[in-house]
Amino acid sequence: MNSLFIGECPEYCHDRGLCTVSGCQCAIGYSGLYCEKYVGIEPLPIWFNETFDDLPDAGINNGPNLNNWFRLSGNGHIRHVCDENINNNNNITENYLSGQALHFSAGCGCGNVEAITRELNISQATTISFAFHVTTEDNCVLTSSNVTVALEWTYDEGISWMRLITMYNQEHPQLFNITLPSTMKQVHKQRVIGGIRFRWTQIKHASNDLYWSIDNIRLE
Ligand SMILES: [Ca+2]
Secondary structure (H helix, E strand, C coil), X not given: XXXXXXXXXXXXXXXXXXXXXXXXXXXXXXXXXXXXXXXXXXXXXXXXXXCCCCCCCCCCXXXXXXXXXEEEECCCEEEECCHHHHECCCCCECCXXXXXXXXXXXXXXXXXXXXXXXXXXXXXXXXXXXXXXXEECCCCCECCCCEEEEEEEECCCCXXXXXXXXXXXXXXXXXXXXXXXXXXXXXHHHCCCCCEEEEEEEEEECCCCEXXXXXXXXXX
């Protein structure tokens, strides 16, 4: 009877997998009924390059590719980017987001609104870059309304998160390119197993009609 599944995930899958109706769906490198076993014979990936362009818009429960993502919360889904995102105030074409992107509803009322990567080996990387944009859902117009999203990292499976950047009022699509801090390098070097996870997490929002998207994420 020890393995009887009663609709919840004991130990929350040890924070190493998704809790589904059929039990824990373990992240790569973990196994067992509750993801309690580390079986990470594969080395962690050194590079991370996510364009979201080859993935179906299947909603949070069916995608995107869980090989890249540890967890998506808050109705994250794949969506075509707005055509308007290539025009900024100076009428300069800057195609920071393209094809499809990962899209979140700011006012979904669905708990944490965030995307967490799988664990990564950042020893060879120096920067993480990504495109970010806030829109309205229907017409994708540029908006100056308030959505605050942060990029953070963890070395201990999400017990503690360190802030890399906070994005306020990002009314125009923008490309961010962030140098990995030396503290991250030092912490990573000391780990025997496991790596670094990144998350884009919504801090606050001011309107239910706002949405934010990320695209073209590169660790290099
Ligand atoms: Ca894309």
